[in-house]
Amino acid sequence: MTKRIFRSICFAALGVFFASVLLFTGVLYHYFSGEQRNQLRMQTQLAARAVSREGMGYLNELDADEAVRITWIGADGEVLFDSRSDSEEMENHLEREEIREALASGFGESSRYSVTLMERALYCAQRLEDGTVLRMSVSQSTPLTLIFGMAQPICIIFALAAILSFALASRLSRQIVAPLNRLNLDEPLENEGYDELSPLLRRIDLQKRQIARQSEELLQKQKEFEAVTENMAEGILLLNAKGFVLSINPAARRLLAQDGTSVGQHLLSVNRSLQLSELLEQMEKGRHGEKVLELKERWYQLDISPVFSEGEVSGAVLLVLDVTEKEKAEQMRREFTANVSHELKTPLHTISGCAELLENGMVKKEDLPRFYAQIQTEAQRMIHLVEDIIRLSHLDEGAAEMKRENVELYALAKGVVEALSAQAETAKVEVKLKGEVVVVWGVSQLLQSILYNLCENAIKYNCKGGSVTVTVGERQGQAMLCVADTGIGIPPEHQDRIFERFYRVDKSRSKKVGGTGLGLSIVKHAARLHDAKIELKSEPGKGTEITVLFPEMGR
Numbered sequence: 292m293t294k295r296i297f298r299s300i301c302f303a304a305l306g307v308f309f310a311s312v313l314l315f316t317g318v319l320y321h322y323f324s325g326e327q328r329n330q331l332r333m334q335t336q337l338a339a340r341a342v343s344r345e346g347m348g349y350l351n352e353l354d355a356d357e358a359v360r361i362t363w364i365g366a367d368g369e370v371l372f373d374s375r376s377d378s379e380e381m382e383n384h385l386e387r388e389e390i391r392e393a394l395a396s397g398f399g400e401s402s403r404y405s406v407t408l409m410e411r412a413l414y415c416a417q418r419l420e421d422g423t424v425l426r427m428s429v430s431q432s433t434p435l436t437l438i439f440g441m442a443q444p445i446c447i448i449f450a451l452a453a454i455l456s457f458a459l460a461s462r463l464s465r466q467i468v469a470p471l472n473r474l475n476l477d478e479p480l481e482n483e484g485y486d487e488l489s490p491l492l493r494r495i496d497l498q499k500r501q502i503a504r505q506s507e508e509l510l511q512k513q514k515e516f517e518a519v520t521e522n523m524a525e526g527i528l529l530l531n532a533k534g535f536v537l538s539i540n541p542a543a544r545r546l547l548a549q550d551g552t553s554v555g556q557h558l559l560s561v562n563r564s565l566q567l568s569e570l571l572e573q574m575e576k577g578r579h580g581e582k583v584l585e586l587k588e589r590w591y592q593l594d595i596s597p598v599f600s601e602g603e604v605s606g607a608v609l610l611v612l613d614v615t616e617k618e619k620a621e622q623m624r625r626e627f628t629a630n631v632s633h634e635l636k637t638p639l640h641t642i643s644g645c646a647e648l649l650e651n652g653m654v655k656k657e658d659l660p661r662f663y664a665q666i667q668t669e670a671q672r673m674i675h676l677v678e679d680i681i682r683l684s685h686l687d688e689g690a691a692e693m694k695r696e697n698v699e700l701y702a703l704a705k706g707v708v709e710a711l712s713a714q715a716e717t718a719k720v721e722v723k724l725k726g727e728v729v730v731v732w733g734v735s736q737l738l739q740s741i742l743y744n745l746c747e748n749a750i751k752y753n754c755k756g757g758s759v760t761v762t763v764g765e766r767q768g769q770a771m772l773c774v775a776d777t778g779i780g781i782p783p784e785h786q787d788r789i790f791e792r793f794y795r796v797d798k799s800r801s802k803k804v805g806g807t808g809l810g811l812s813i814v815k816h817a818a819r820l821h822d823a824k825i826e827l828k829s830e831p832g833k834g835t836e837i838t839v840l841f842p843e844m845g846r
C-alpha cells in the first residue's frame with residue numbers, strides 16, 4: 292500500500308509539473324507574441340518616418356544581419372528594397388495581406404509562414420506619404436521552439452521537481468500508512484486515526500463479537516458432545532468426506548488409536564485394517580457399511596453411516612461397538628453344537644455296532660451279557676449327556692427367572708451325599724459331611740446341581756480308599772460350600788479350563804467313569820446365577836478342593 296501511494300503521489304506531482312510547464316509555455320508564448328507585435332508596430336512606424344525623410348539612403352545604412360527584416364515596396368507592389376534578399380528577384384507583393392491592408396488603410400498586419408525564410412513570421416506594413424509601403428517583419432518562435440529553447444532549464448527544474456516529489460511522496464505515503472499500521476484490531480473501536488475508517492472498524496468490531504459468540508456456542512456444543520461421547524462405552528468417530536478424523540471419543544481412541552494421536556489424521560493412519568478401508572470405500576459411495584474387526588482377542592462391530600449435505604457425502608459417523616461377548620457366545624454355541632454331535636456320535640456308533648452284531652447272530656451266547664451291558668452303558672451315557680445339555684440350556688435360557696427361596700445348604704448336602712453313597716461305595720471312597728446349618732437365598736434345584744456335580748467328581752476322580760469331605764458353613768459373612776477330596780488332583784495347566792464345556796483333563800478316564808465334560812460348566816453357570824465365587828485348589832496326586840462362596844445369605 293505504501294508503494295502504491297508513493298507511486299500515485301509521484302505520478303500526480305510529475306503530471307502536474309508537465310501540465311504546468313505546458314500551460315506556462317502557452318501563456319508565455321501568448322504574452323511574448325503580443326509584446327513582439329507591439330514592438331514591431333512601433334519600429335515600423337519609426338522606420339517609416341525615417342524612410343519618408345531619408346529614402347533609400349536610410350535603408351542602405353541598415354545592417355543586413357539585423358533581427359528585423361525591412362522590405363520597401365512600391366505602390367505597384369514591386370519590391371524596391373529588402374534587407375535579406377535581392378529585391379529584384381522577389382515577386383510582386385501587392386497580394387500580400389499586410390500590403391493590401393496598408394495600401395487600403397495606411398497600416399497592415401499579418402502573420403504567416405514564410406516560404407522564403409522557412410519560419411513563421413510577423414509582418415507590419417505602413418504606407419508612406421508617397422504611396423509606397425514599408426514593411427517590417429520578424430520571425431516568431433513557435434511554442435515548440437520556445438520549449439526547445441528552454442529545454443535545459445526545464446530539465447534541471449524537472450530533475451529537482453522529481454527529487455523533491457520522490458522525497459515528499461515517500462514521506463507522505465509513510466505518514467498516510469502509519470495510522471493503518473498502528474490499528475489495533477483486537478480493540479477496533481479504541482483506534483484513533485482516519486474518520487473514514489470508522490465504518491470499517493465498527494464492522495470489524497461487530498463481526499468480532501459475532502465470531503466470539505459463535506465460537507462460544509460451538510465450544511459449548513462441542514463440550515456437550517464430548518460430555519455425551521466421553522462416557523460412552525461405544526466408540527464414536529466423526530470423519531470428513533476424505534476420511535480424516537474430525538472427532539474421536541476416548542472409547543474409540545482406546546480401541547483404534549494405539550499412540551493416542553488421531554484428530555486430523557486419516558482414519559487408515561489411525562488404524563490400518565482392511566475392514567476400515569472397506570468401510571471407507573462404502574462411505575465414499577454413500578452407503579451404510581458394517582464390519583466386524585478383531586483386535587487383541589476382542590471383536591468390534593464397526594458401523595459407518597455417511598452424512599449428506601446437498602446430495603454429496605460430506606462426512607461420516609463411525610460407531611465401534613464391543614461385540615466380544617456376542618461373538619464369544621456365538622463361537623461357544625458353534626463349538627457346543629460340534630461337541631454335542633461328536634459326543635453323541637460315539638455312543639450311538641457303539642450301540643448301533645452292537646445291535647448289528649446281535650441282529651446278525653454274530654455274538655456268542657456267552658458274550659451276550661457283555662453286549663447288553665455295553666448297550667446299556669452307552670445309552671446311559673447318552674441319557675446323562677442329554678440331561679446335562681438340557682440342564683445347561685435351561686440355565687442359558689431363563690434360569691434367572693427361576694423361583695428363589697431360602698435354601699438350607701447343609702440339608703441339601705446331606706441329601707446329595709446320601710444319593711451318591713452307592714456310587715461312593717462302589718468306588719471305595721468314604722464321603723464325610725461336616726459343618727453347620729447355613730441358609731442361602733437361591734434356587735434349590737441349582738444349588739443341588741452344584742453340590743451333586745462337585746461331590747460326584749470328587750468320588751469319580753478319587754483313588755480307591757480315598758475320601759471326600761463336604762463342608763457347609765460360613766466364611767467372612769458368606770455361606771460356604773467346600774468339597775475336598777484326596778483324589779488324582781488337577782495339573783495346574785488345566786485348572787483354568789476345567790470349567791469350560793466338554794473340557795476334560797483325561798478324556799478316557801472321564802468316559803470310563805461316565806463323565807460328560809459338562810458337570811463343572813453347570814456348576815460354574817449355577818454359581819454365577821447366585822453371584823457365587825468359585826475357588827479351586829488342587830495338586831496332582833494329592834487331591835482337589837473346590838469352594839463355593841455365596842454372598843447372599845438367607846432372607
Ligand code: ADP
Nearest residue numbers: 748752789795796801806807808809810811835
Ligand atoms: P466330567 O463329566 O468329565 O467329570 P466335569 O466338567 O465335571 O466333566 O469336569 C471336567 C474335568 O475336570 C474332568 O474331566 C476331570 O478331568 C477334571 N476334574 C473335575 N473334578 C475333579 C476332581 N475332583 N479331581 C480331579 N479332576 C477333576
